[in-house]
Amino acid sequence: MGAVEPKPKMVALRQPPRHVVIGIAAFTLVLCFVFFTPRSAKLDLGSVSSHNPPRRPPTTTSKKSERLYGKDYKGHSSPADVNRVANETLGFGNIFVVGLPERSDKRDAIALTSSLTGFNVEWIDGVKGDTIPDKAVPFGADRKKLWETNLGSWRGHMNAVRRIIEDDLDSALIMEDDMDWDVRLKPQLERIAQGARALLSSASKPNSPYGDNWDLMWLGHCGEVFPETLDENKGKSPDDPGIQYMSRKFVIEKDLTVPPKDKVTGLVNFKDNPEFTRWVHITGAPICTFAYALSQRGARKVLYDLSVDHLTGPFDNALAGLCRRAVSTWGVKDIAAAGDRGLDAKCVSVTPPIFFHHKAKGLVNGDSDIQTVNDGQIREKGKTENIVWSARNNIKNMIMGTRMESQYE
Numbered sequence: 001m002g003a004v005e006p007k008p009k010m011v012a013l014r015q016p017p018r019h020v021v022i023g024i025a026a027f028t029l030v031l032c033f034v035f036f037t038p039r040s041a042k043l044d045l046g047s048v049s050s051h052n053p054p055r056r057p058p059t060t061t062s063k064k065s066e067r068l069y070g071k072d073y074k075g076h077s078s079p080a081d082v083n084r085v086a087n088e089t090l091g092f093g094n095i096f097v098v099g100l101p102e103r104s105d106k107r108d109a110i111a112l113t114s115s116l117t118g119f120n121v122e123w124i125d126g127v128k129g130d131t132i133p134d135k136a137v138p139f140g141a142d143r144k145k146l147w148e149t150n151l152g153s154w155r156g157h158m159n160a161v162r163r164i165i166e167d168d169l170d171s172a173l174i175m176e177d178d179m180d181w182d183v184r185l186k187p188q189l190e191r192i193a194q195g196a197r198a199l200l201s202s203a204s205k206p207n208s209p210y211g212d213n214w215d216l217m218w219l220g221h222c223g224e225v226f227p228e229t230l231d232e233n234k235g236k237s238p239d240d241p242g243i244q245y246m247s248r249k250f251v252i253e254k255d256l257t258v259p260p261k262d263k264v265t266g267l268v269n270f271k272d273n274p275e276f277t278r279w280v281h282i283t284g285a286p287i288c289t290f291a292y293a294l295s296q297r298g299a300r301k302v303l304y305d306l307s308v309d310h311l312t313g314p315f316d317n318a319l320a321g322l323c324r325r326a327v328s329t330w331g332v333k334d335i336a337a338a339g340d341r342g343l344d345a346k347c348v349s350v351t352p353p354i355f356f357h358h359k360a361k362g363l364v365n366g367d368s369d370i371q372t373v374n375d376g377q378i379r380e381k382g383k384t385e386n387i388v389w390s391a392r393n394n395i396k397n398m399i400m401g402t403r404m405e406s407q408y409e
């Protein structure tokens, strides 16, 4: 049809005016942009009503050459009050690092990595277990089974927790002295703040950028399973209100600060999930207390449950126990079955974690002040599991303004 007509005429008949063509082209471009832009965050909150996906802070420097670390990084989030996580105390009231004063090597490294990343820390002196008299050991703790080093570690952390209460801080981040993180820590925290708000249904104008409903945020751990897969929760019905609460996930997709999934370590089955996924989720029972934040309410619960009332084991197990008791008895009314309901602790975790302990180059034996391992061995290059642009391994690049080095290239 129309084949008999002379070509020029046909073109003239069919061709719309130039401004219409340009208009259509522009509209198509906008449509493509809308459809092919990756969604910033997938909210899978079980029974919780869905939110608008929050704006996604950048995790690469590809678009602009803006640095995603340092004091000048101000954040790119919406709502804008999330950007408070980029301040000098990462949106918390203070940041405490617990460590023995004589480990000057670790203090030097933390001073450099924190200041270059763009935050300030305050030191809490670690404690040696043998300086703690029997009378000061909490009810229920067996100091022989616990080892002196575990007791010392517990006390150092408790002194940090106590500072939150004595200084009447809204919150604080507490970390151990061998910590490492990605230089893009601030953009990571923007997403985590959005996640914590969504998981615990925070009010829209919270006092803390992370929302006002959390007690503990477990940002650095050796690994943990999701709470709905813990033995005591496996058999519960999907309609169980506790299961609905604990299954909530805030999924951060295409997070380039997550290592490739065959390199990530932890207890979740990363292989069955898309590459570069990070979850903000309700805490199950993490191992290791690399880095965690406490709200004022959370600090009170922890100092009561892990010192004033009793202590049941090494600090990390005891802290995980508080969160686990709370999540596994969520909403249970029967006191006989629920006990103290873990003081209703509201614990949130990040998996894979964003803080992990650094294995420094030099004496392998220098890694831990709790255990002695591999006496005499030397490590040639420092490494940190689960961290892509390791702050420790990029100190020189941050000082010199040179290209960041990935641990996975």
Ligand SMILES: *[C@@H]1O[C@H](CO)[C@@H](O)[C@H](O)[C@H]1NC(C)=O
Pocket: 084, 087, 088, 089, 090, 091, 092, 093, 170, 207, 208, 209
């Ligand atoms: C950083 O922001 C938090 C939350 O708004 C606030 O509590 C803290 O005081 C701020 N830090 C500094 C150094 O201003």
